Amino acid sequence: MAEADPGVARQRAEIDFSIFNPYDPDFVRDPYPTWNRLMDDYPVAWHRDMQAWMVTTHKYCFEALGSPKFSTSYHDYKHAPPPRPESEWNEFDRAMEYSFTVVKPGEHMRLRKLTQPAFSRAVMDQIEDKIRDLIVQCFNDIGTPDEFNVATDIAQRIPIPSIARMIGVPKEADDLFEHGLGFNLLRATNPLYPHEERMEYVRGTLPGFRYLAEMVAEIRADPSKGNGFMKTLVTTVDETGDCLTDWEILAMMSALVAAGADTVVDLHTVIIEALLSHPEQRQYLRENPQAMEMAILEMLRWGGQGKLGSTPRFPIEDTELGGQLLGKGETIVILNSTAWNDPRKWPDPRRLDFRRSQSGNIIFGAGPHFCIGLNLVKAQGKIMLEEFEKRFPDAELVGEPEYDMSHFNARRMSKLMVRTNLR
């Protein structure tokens, strides 16, 4: 990345809600005109109303995601409150200090290295049966109606229990994760929320953290009590004898829950909407089941479910990006969904094409914070879609999707109706 040039600051691009309002219902229903305008005219711009830089286009999103000058640590935010003494930390504070997004880059790589074996294809294959049972049960509960709502009957029912099954948490704790830990974690760590509101969300996470801490301690004492995933986390030791501490495991699990409580919900609605609205692609996938993984990537790309970016970034020093000077500690929102629909990278981006090469995609991010859970996501999507097609081969969409306009980060479908055509 080029050295910061003071002259760049004089050309600062600024936008406001009149140009990009992620909370405008018209935007949520049809984001593409806004995204195209941002990419064409304001690829990197300071949003006066949101007090954050908005980064768009594949080129600049990729650059920002991979740059070591953009920190994911909340401590690098210029308006972060001073850290509290360790003696005053609650479980949320402690888990955050050990999380992938807060630790320094060298420590981050250490955590990734020790955690990666638990997310390997081999371990995910072991968990697949448990996820399959859960998904089959979900579809059994749907039964054989004339119509049903994919958003409530599939998308909101699978992600958190999948993570719970992966971790080995019993069903009775599902609500604790979804409405306790997951919901509150995402909001507690987002600087776009006012401080007092964030503190409420922090308090909301504590029961979930305490539950997980007890579970990790039990498995540490007796690894046989953990399933394949947890046992791998607890027992992985590298060539130097290094292993994850209990709090590092807890931090990673909380990140899993947060990710699973949010983005993976959209996976299910997006891929069903994509598939059912493109009969020729649906037929291609039936004839070429080996294309499922690439098809899932293409459907996610096409779906563009992000309203804002994922984890905010904060420059560790004044840094130039896209001709703009991003100041140290300022908030950067990387609008990933624009990258997925950038015609400079994806010819005819609104065309869904399972034969399209996915080379260079940033659907699961890029750089050191690349999504560690993508094997779980792909497994979940694949099993769900296979079950859906088996049970409802003639299903079709009914009407347009409806959206939860209050969601802070995603174009979250609250209603995606399908007609089963079983009768």
Added chain:
Amino acid sequence: MPKLIVTTRDGATGEIEGVAGLSVMETLKNGGVDELLAQCGGCCSCATCHVHVDEAFFGRLPPLSDDEDQLLDTSQYRAATSRLSCQLRFDPELDGMKLTIPPEEWA
């Protein structure tokens, strides 16, 4: 059997049998090179299957795509003979190709 000769981060060198049709990344992972993370599963999205290729073979490899080139730029250890192993398909002509796993990024 055609093989790859791999030097891992600890300096150890070993041979891995290659299977025509698999990517070099898959060949290395199947051969137990676990330090090659290959997080994205081989779709040129993460740069964690980065290898240094010996010069004798580098010129025989298919050219880099823009995506691969861009991803390699994110590596601390990009060298003149760097490639993403997921972008290389193994075939018998690569028999004896020497690869080195670069040091860990940002360690």
